[in-house]
Amino acid sequence: MTSQFKTFLLLGLLTAIILAVGQYFGGRGGLLIALALALIMNLGSYWYSDKIVLKMYKARELSASEAPMLHEIIEELAHAARIPKPRVFVVPQDTPNAFATGRNPQNAAVAVTSGILRMLDQEELRGVLAHETAHIAHRDILIQCTAAVLASTIMTIANIMQFTVIFGGGRSDEEGGGGNAAAALLTAFLAPIAASLIQFAISRSREYLADEGGALYSGKPLALASALGKLDSAARSLPIRAGNPSTAPLFIVNPFTASRMASLFSTHPPVAERIARLRDMASGLRRG
16 A cells, blocks of 8 residues: 555545534534535645645745845755755744645745844855755655645534534434533544644654655754754744644644643654754764
């Protein structure tokens, strides 16, 4: 089973959750509404997920004259990865982090927070940008953005359903629900957890591969390892503001790690393990 097939299978499961929730709470009518919503969200995610995420974080595109160093680094990394140069954006957040987005390498963008530009030195920043370039080269970005948008939709629907169950008593007897508000409320709580677990399955292995690719493109695994340590520590003390947890897989480190519960359902592998792998890689390069 190929990685691409597994990914689209997992995205299909996200869509199935939307349909199941719609049918449970609305019967046939709810299923039809959920089906229409799922189709709209899938098509919209393909064409506009990058714009949705960038707008969500109030990202602003940077010209080459505004950030010559950033543009120079990204151009060099894109050449190494044999992809077109991505657009460059800045996110007005103090939390140091970065992500890539876009439906393909020809329509890709790399976004960095204002905090990361202040915290990292040039070699560490290059390692982070190399990691994001690897996500683009590996064609991870469409999958991650689509999953983020669909998971966000599921969580929104679940929140609406929780409100409906609490104040409306659940599905009517005419739809065969028997007024089972307890079961409906449980479904509303479990749906977003299921969506998070699916994102968890999509994201973790891709982070290891992007670390490896980023280390190769930058040529300095230890610089990326140093950056990961700094970013993880900062995320724990200064989680990103006004963010959507469904977008966590897009970032190089989980920006919502302030709570233990968030860490439990983190879509990223442990940073300590990522750093250890990069150090092993650096040792191998030195021996080679």
